[in-house]
Amino acid sequence: MSRLGIQQLQWIGAVAVIMVCLMMACSTIAFSFSDYVNYRRGVTEFSRFHAALHAAATISRERGPANSLMGASDEERSQFAASLMASRDETDKDIARLETLFRTEIDQSPEMRSTFTAVKAQLEAGRQAVDAVAATPLEERSGAKIAEAIQTMFRAADRAQDYRDAAGRSIIALAPETGAEVMLASMAGTLRERAGRLGSYVVMMMTSQGQARSHYRAEFDSELNRVLEVNALLKTYASTTLQSQAIASLLDQVAVSYFAGSLPYAQRVAFDLNNGNAPTPGEFTTKYVPGMKSTETLRELIETTAVTSLEKVQQKELKAMLISALLAGMAITVVIGLAYVLRRSLFQPMLAAIRQIDDIAAGNLVQPPRMPHAGREVGEMFRRLDLLREQQRFKRHLETERKSMTEELRRLSQTDALTGLLNRRALGEAVEQLFAATGSGSRSIGIIMFDIDHFKSINDRHGHAVGDLVLQRTAQILSPCLKPDDLFARYGGEEFIIVLNDATEASARATAERLRETLERAVISDQHGLKVTASFGVDWRTQCTIADWEKLAIVADRRLYRAKRGGRNLVCSSDNGTEETTAVSTGGSGPEKAGDANAA
Structure with missing residues (x-):
């Protein structure tokens, strides 16, 4: 790896780790910030939902003094009328506040607008029905009129709960994190509403007779089942979901004050209506309503706990966001420090090591x-x-x-150790390479074989040292006469062979003649005044292959001996007879004299 590659790896690795840390940190911070914003919005939205719950509760509470007023005597009338007026003022304030808080939803959502309009309309109808009954003298008030007024107020409460549920859905859509809290608070409000309706059904039974009373008794039983179901759900999920021991304790208090107090009282009154000693509606309401206070307190506690829970989660997410940012900063600092240490202790030495390896590879x-x-x-x-x-x-x-x-x-x-020429084996390899360089596998070559005349006599007369000198000098004298791509080898003893590359018949014969003349004129040894001659045999072929060249050598060798038999110092290039070149006596060269004609 080159130096640039090492540096790129170092910085890319560091940047990659930093980017990963930043992405992880940004992701964590983004999620935490999103959750923080969502829970903060949830707190705000739940506060608005609290207004819807409170408005529904005040509409439900308004039935208590209304029921008391419709069943009151002339002496009790002023007291219950004042109480009803105060309750209505509280309800009107809650509805006005509700309209202010949900103005955007009321203007933009047809469901919210129609539901809110229905609440106001139904509440006004219920109040008119209650006022009509209350204005009638006591002896003229019928149970049917009272029941109709109460049921009109039921419908107002139903519309208020519809609006509460619509507001809850709207808030959950804006802040899904508030879903559990909204549902629990709605169930607590439902418990309060259903408990109030149980009391209203008792009042309707007290002011009616016969089949109507039986009908309201059946409605009472049905409403009782709903109350028990809602209470069971709250006991199962409220304290666990909101993780509040206070809610669990208050649920126990509701069980004592309402389910073991007010509710049994209402049941006894409902069962004893035929005995003739039933309380008046005002007396019943006075004793029944205090036991319901615990259900109202439960609703308020669930709302408060829900807001507190959302605020805690909001703060938790804020802390998580800050911790994530801190950890990201620490991680980046560690990575930068580690990158510096690695660069100083690892990457720079590695670059130096790579340079040393390159130097070693280059021979430095x-x-x-x-x-x-x-x-x-x-x-x-x-x-x-x-x-x-x-x-x-x-x-x-x-x-x-x-x-x-x-x-x-x-x-x-x-090479031949004595002459420095190619030896016989090397000549064969050189010829193979010569033919291998030809794409067709054949070429025009000439073969010259020559042998030193009377070489045995030279050895016998001057000794083998001089014979060796003759061979060495022959190679030295004739090598310059050949082309660079011609092959010159010692074939054995005093016999030599020359392979001429791309030679014609005439050039082969001329080369042999030139060699013969050159050797004839040369002085082999000044000390001994020695000259020598040689006999030459020549063969040539236009298209010769590697398999044929040794046949040419055999022919050239045969012609060499024809030259010797023809008188030596000749060039023989035909099997029909020797060529015209004749032997020339060399002064002081005994072997060339007639008396030595039988020498080699």
């Missing part, structure tokens, strides 16, 4: 300076590189010696 074995800040493992790598560098120095020395020895062995294996 100079000892580089030390890296003082390298880590322990990288330092060990530098020590191994020093060892490798030393081994490379020793290996280079061995390779130099081996190369010298190999070259010498190759030269010795391919």
Whole structure:
């Protein structure tokens, strides 16, 4: 890997880790911030929902003094009328506040607008019915009229609950995190409303007779079942969902004050109506309503606890967001510090190690300076590189010696030790390479075979040392007469062979003649005044293959001996007879005299 690649890896790695940390941190912060915003909105929206719950509760509470007023005597009338007026003022304030808080939804949502309009209309109808009954003298008030007024107020409460539920759905759509709190608060409000209706059904039974009373008794029983169901749901989920021991304690208090107090009282009154000692509606309401206070307190506590729970979660998400930002900052700081340490202790030494490896690979074995800040493992790598560098120095020395020895062995294996020419085996390899270089596998070549005349006599007369000198000098004298791509080899003893590349018949014969003349004129040894001649045999072929060249050598060898038999110092290039070149006596060269005609 190049230096640029190492640096890129270092910075890309550091940037990648930082980016991952930033993305993780931003993701966590974004989620925490989103949750924080959502829960903060949830607190705000739940506060608006509280207004809807409170308005529904005040409409429900308005039935208590209304029922008392419709069943009151003339003496009780002023007291219950004042109480009803105060309750109505509270209801009107809650409805006005509700309209202010939900003005946007009322203006934009047809459901919210129609529901809110129905609440106001039904409440006004219920009040008119109550006022009509209350204005009638006591002895003229019928149970049917009272029941109709109460049921009109029921419908107003139903519309208020419809609006409460619509507001709850709207708030859950804006802040889904408030879903559980909205449903629990709605159930607590429902418990309060249904408990109030139980009391209203008792009043309707007190002011009616016969089949009407039986009908209201059935409605009472049905409403009782709903109250018990809602209470069971609240006991199961409220304290667990909101994680509030206070709600659990208040549910126990509701069980005592209402389900073991006011509710049994209402049931006894409902059962004892036929005994003739039933209380008046005002007396019943006075005793029944205090036990219902616990249900109202339960609703308010669930609302308060829900808001507190949402605020806690909101603060928790804020802390989580701040902690995430802090951890992200710490992580980035650690990564930057680690990148600096790695760059100083690992990457820079690694770059230096790579440069040293490149130098070693390039043959530069100079000892580089030390890296003082390298880590322990990288330092060990530098020590191994020093060892490798030393081994490379020793290996280079061995390779130099081996190369010298190999070259010498190759030269010795391919050349004749005496003359320095190719030996017979090397000649065969050279000829194979010559033909291999030809795409067609054939080429025009000429073969010249020659043999030193009377060589045995030279050995016998002057000794083998002079004979060796004759062979060496023959190679030295004739080599310059050949082209660079011609092959010149010692074939054996005093016999030599020349392979002419791309030669014609005439050029082959001319080359042989030129060699014969050159050797004839040359002085082999000034000390001995020695000259020699040679006999030449020539063959040539236009299209010769590797398989045919030795046949040419055999023909040239045969013609060489024809030249010897023809008188030596001749060139023979035909099997029909020797050529016209005749032997020329060399002064002081005994072997060429007639008396030595039988010498080799």
